Amino acid sequence: MNFSQYTKEFAYNIKLAYPVVLGMVGHTLIGIVDNIMVGKLGSTELAAVSLGNSLIFVAMSIGIGFSTAITPIIAEADAEGNTSKIRSAFHNGLFLCTVLGILLFGLVVLAKPIMELLQQPKEVIELAKPFLDWVAFSLIPLVMYQGYKQFADGLSMTKYSMYAIIMANVLHVFINYLLIYGIWIFPKMGIVGAALGTVISRIAMVVFMHVILSRKEKLKHYFHGFSFAEIQKSTIKKIVNLGLPSAMQMLFEVVLFTAAIWLCGSIGKTSQAANQIALSLASLTFMFAMGLSVVSMIRISNQKGLNDYKQLIIVARSIFLLAIIIEIIFALLFVAFHTILPHLFLNMENQSQLLDNNEVISIAAKLLLVAAIFQISDGIQVVVLGALRGLQDVKIPMYITFVAYWIFGFPISYYLGLKTDLGAVGVWIGLLAGLTVAAIFLYLRFNYLTKKLIDTV
Incomplete structure (x- = not known):
């Protein structure tokens, strides 16, 4: 096969991907806006939002991961022209997402004592608790929104979730501005104001998608x-069988990054704040790969529904190649601007915070150099995961991700972060190791399955 067979797919991949990417970037921007606006209050407030969001991201990963089961079922049914299967997947999927959102809200509220057990700074915990209660409630509308989003994505209608996220971001910035700083008649609520902004904007997203x-x-x-x-019991069972391993895959990765937040918190407040800055920027670029992962899932499901396995491989490889090119461009940008980007998150005019802020910037700049490399591995593993979900292969990838992140990645993060002078940089080298192992073995799994499919034709 020549190179042009893959590159000619780029235009359609990008057309399908860009609304998903913008929607994913919008999701991340909600967190980044909180970090930037709260960062102006001080590094303790920034660390509190980081700690609160670390628990939220764990719950969110389960909700988003689970909801991805809806897309391949709908995309395959769409290729087959089976409208009753689409309707059933949508209704049952939305019902499951609503139930799961309520359960996750309850679990996060009950999990608050974990912050004390992890020996996080006391002043950070005190600020994080009320913030966490409100952002936990926002998980209910967020996971419901995912039900609508995955339905639309499965029908290749990827623009609507983008519109919802753009609307939510505008609303979020406006409410944050009023409630964090106490503008006009509104009270100055600090980080609780940021949490309320998240709740209101996420409820608006669900209403927008439904309408x-x-x-x-x-x-x-x-x-x-x-x-x-x-x-229907049969549809519920199918979504759960696909959704639970998908949720676990996402959970394993997010908990690894959450563990990095906690490890950096154990090293010190400035390391935790620096980790949050680097993680915010890396998450933003990762969303481009996440968008391509959704495209991978949609297009592979379509080809599976059509039983066109040779075209399936061409489509998949074109998406993998596009993801690698995009992530290399971001890697170069991170290297070029690693000393400049951290300044966006801190108020350098605040003299009382100057010493802390300079240390945060120094650590964050080093972390961005590691992030430049690991986002290439991260991009590859997430688009290959999307392709495997499109093939409705979720159980073996779940085991691969667990071994990669927790048998390889975390022990390296723990040892280099806490037992050597590398500190936060050592934590991130462990992340790089885990993501690279995942990328290699997931690709081998995809290669094995697609060869098997072609051999059966």
Whole structure:
């Protein structure tokens, strides 16, 4: 096969991917906006948001990971022209997402004592607790929104979630501005104001998605007669069988990054703040790969529904190649601007915080150099995971990700971070190791499965 077979797929991949990417970037921007606006209050407030969000990200990963099961079922049914299968997957998927959102809210609130057990700074914990309660509540509308998003994505209608996120971000910045700093008649609420901004913007996202999708003529059939009578044991079982391993895959990675936050917190407040800055920037670039992962899942599911396995491989490799090119560009940008980017997150005019802030910037700059390399591995592993989900292969990838992140990655992070002078940089070298192992073995799994599919034809 020649190179042009892959590059000619780029245009369609990008057309499908860019709304997903912008939507994913929008999700990350909600957190980054909180970090930038709260960072102006001080490094303790920034560390508190970082600690609170570390628990939220764990719960969010389960919700988002689980919801991805809806997309391949709908995309495959769409290629087959099976509207009743699409309707069933949507209704049952949305029901499961709502139940899961409520469960995750309860779990995060009950998990608050973990912060004390992890020996985080006391002043950081005190600020983090009320912030956490409100952001935990926002998980309910967030996971419900995912139900609508995965339905639309499965039908290759990727623009609507982008519109929802853009609207949510504008609303979020506006509410944050009023409530964090106490503008006009509004009280000055600090980081609790940031949490309320997140809650309101996420409720608005769900309302927006329901209204815009239900009014589309070709989708009205899927919204008519929404009732519990539609809940079917067989569809629930199929979504759960795909959703739980997918949730675990995402959980293993997010908990690894959360553990990095806690390890950096154990090293010190400045290391934790620096980790949050580098993680915010790396998360932003990672969303481009996450967007391509969704495209990978949609397009592979379509080809699977059409039983066109040779084209399936061409489509998959074109997406993998595009992800590598994009992540290399970001890596070069990180290297070029590693000393400049951390300044965006801190108020350098605050003389009382100057010593702390200079240390935060010094550590964050080094972390961005490691992030430049690891995001290439991260990009590869996430698009290959998307392709495997498109093939509805989720159990073996779940084991691969567990071994890569927790047998390889975490022990290296722990040892280099806490037992050597590398500190936060050592923690991030461990992340790099885990992601690289995952990328290699997931690709080998995809290669094995697609060869097997072609051999059976």
